[in-house]
Amino acid sequence: MSRGSFTSVARALAWRNIHNWFTNPTLIVPSLLFPLFFFTAFAGGLSRVDSIPGFDYEANYTTWIYGFVLLQAATFGGVFTGFSVARDFESGFARRLMLGATNRGGIVAGYWLSALVRAAATITVVTVVALIAGLQVTGGGIDLIGLYVLAFLLNTVAMLFGTGVAMRLRTMQAGPLIQTPAFLLLFLAPVWLPYDLLTGWVHAAAAVNPLTLVLDTERGFLVGDPTKVLPAFLVVLLLIAVTVVWSRGGLRSAERAA
Amino acid sequence: MRQVLLLAQRSVIRTLRQPAMVFPSVFFPLLLLSINSSGLNSATRLPGFPADSYFQFAIAIPFIQGALFSAMSAGTNVANDIETGFLNRLSLTPLRRVALMLGQLTGILALGLIQAGTFLLVGIAFGDGLAAGPGGVPVLILLSLTISLAFGCIGAWVALRTGNGEAVQGVFPLFFAALFLSSMSLPRNLIETDWYRTVATYNPVSYMIEGIRSLFIAGWDGEALALGFACAGGVAAIAMVAASMALRTRMVRT
Numbered sequence: 001m002s003r004g005s006f007t008s009v010a011r012a013l014a015w016r017n018i019h020n021w022f023t024n025p026t027l028i029v030p031s032l033l034f035p036l037f038f039f040t041a042f043a044g045g046l047s048r049v050d051s052i053p054g055f056d057y058e059a060n061y062t063t064w065i066y067g068f069v070l071l072q073a074a075t076f077g078g079v080f081t082g083f084s085v086a087r088d089f090e091s092g093f094a095r096r097l098m099l100g101a102t103n104r105g106g107i108v109a110g111y112w113l114s115a116l117v118r119a120a121a122t123i124t125v126v127t128v129v130a131l132i133a134g135l136q137v138t139g140g141g142i143d144l145i146g147l148y149v150l151a152f153l154l155n156t157v158a159m160l161f162g163t164g165v166a167m168r169l170r171t172m173q174a175g176p177l178i179q180t181p182a183f184l185l186l187f188l189a190p191v192w193l194p195y196d197l198l199t200g201w202v203h204a205a206a207a208v209n210p211l212t213l214v215l216d217t218e219r220g221f222l223v224g225d226p227t228k229v230l231p232a233f234l235v236v237l238l239l240i241a242v243t244v245v246w247s248r249g250g251l252r253s254a255e256r257a258a
Numbered sequence: 259m260r261q262v263l264l265l266a267q268r269s270v271i272r273t274l275r276q277p278a279m280v281f282p283s284v285f286f287p288l289l290l291l292s293i294n295s296s297g298l299n300s301a302t303r304l305p306g307f308p309a310d311s312y313f314q315f316a317i318a319i320p321f322i323q324g325a326l327f328s329a330m331s332a333g334t335n336v337a338n339d340i341e342t343g344f345l346n347r348l349s350l351t352p353l354r355r356v357a358l359m360l361g362q363l364t365g366i367l368a369l370g371l372i373q374a375g376t377f378l379l380v381g382i383a384f385g386d387g388l389a390a391g392p393g394g395v396p397v398l399i400l401l402s403l404t405i406s407l408a409f410g411c412i413g414a415w416v417a418l419r420t421g422n423g424e425a426v427q428g429v430f431p432l433f434f435a436a437l438f439l440s441s442m443s444l445p446r447n448l449i450e451t452d453w454y455r456t457v458a459t460y461n462p463v464s465y466m467i468e469g470i471r472s473l474f475i476a477g478w479d480g481e482a483l484a485l486g487f488a489c490a491g492g493v494a495a496i497a498m499v500a501a502s503m504a505l506r507t508r509m510v511r512t
Contacts, residue, residue: 045438191300
């Protein structure tokens with residue numbers, strides 16, 4: 001397979017998905033609204049909880065919540081791309097694509113590019129709203145690069161996972177199977193309060209949740225005091241390695257069915 | 259009357275025989291309750307917080323989330339009846355519009371009853387029970403059903419106005435916003451952000467939540483209950499009239 005066929009398939013598919021996303025209100029509106037709802041509800045409705053003894057984050061509560069919503073927007077950019085894959089299979093488009101594409105790896109790459117663009121658009125909107133609402137970023141340029149690179153790596157994990165599920169099941173009914181694990185991983189991290197202030201089973205779940213580490217690092221980047229940067233990147237890169245294998249398996253499954 | 263009962267029976271059977279409609283509307287609110295109550299329990303340390311455990315404070319939320327799912331179910335069912343032509347056939351009968359609407363929404367009330375019973379049992383099993391005592395149970399169920407009816411009528415109105423299920427799904431984020439911009443997470447007097455507190459104060463969903471919450475943590479709070487019933491009943495009445503008018507328009511088109 002030539003490199004040209006790979007990139008042309010990836011580029012064409014990415015363009016189609018990005019175009020569909022930007023021009024179809026039923027796709028773009030929920031993607032933009034849900035992170036904004038969470039941001040507004042948590043940053044506005046719960047801002048008082050930063051006065052609980054033991055809550056010692058260096059910036060305000062809006063910044064604390066932004067760290068979470070950034071990861072949520074990135075993750076759901078990938079999750080919603082998984083939905084697009086499922087929709088393409090259900091409509092029959094993906095089967096025709098499998099027949100026409102000379103390099104099927106380009107199909108996954110195309111969906112990945114569209115997931116990155118979706119996440120970038122959502123993160124931009126959320127960031128603008130957060131800045132208006134009082135986001136306090138004291139991290140430097142390197143911190144900001146780390147912040148967003150980590151978020152986009154997580155977007156890649158979610159996209160690869162969603163694509164793997166969607167290519168195996170090839171129906172929109174795969175939606176809950178794509179969305180629920182992502183949702184649980186996100187919300188079983190220290191979303192509202194620091195890890196030490198969590199109680200009960202969520203405290204135990206957060207201890208083994210890889211996103212706890214990622215979220216802590218993201219919040220550290222925001223205030224220029226990142227912690228456990230290397231472990232956080234290693235965890236996300238490991239997740240990417242696992243989900244690459246998972247999505248390759250999905251692609252093989254779809255190829256057998258095509 | 260017999261036709262209304264037949265419609266009601268059909269609506270109940272159709273709703274309850276769809277596990278995909280019943281299960282998420284009970285399971286997801288409970289899952290969120292479990293996560294919230296564990297993740298935010300330290301919020302009870304805030305001066306003036308009205309309960310000793312966040313679970314007891316947050317148990318009111320599933321009742322509203324369940325009602326939001328009811329709205330989607332009601333809207334989807336009505337939209338389905340429009341798309342399949344069932345409503346066209348009904349228009350040939352001498353049924354009154356309000357009776358037809360109530361018959362269509364009976365399934366949602368049955369679903370609301372299942373939700374309220376389940377959430378109440380969970381509240382008793384894992385929390386401190388009802389502060390209002392056993393007498394609070396029928397009041398809680400009645401308020402919960404009124405809220406389900408209110409959101410169900412909104413779902414039906416959207417379906418009748420648009421005639422398709424996709425549009426009903428499209429309004430879900432608006433319902434979600436109404437829930438999020440309320441006193442869901444903290445009591446209004448503890449909300450620090452001014453604009454958010456103002457929105458929550460004007461949002462009828464806040465009073466629905468506070469009405470249910472009062473039965474769990476305060477006992478008999480006449481003001482909270484009166485406001486809860488007034489808001490739920492008011493929204494139900496307005497949405498019912500709107501849905502009935504939309505039904506008339508749709509039947510005229512038929």
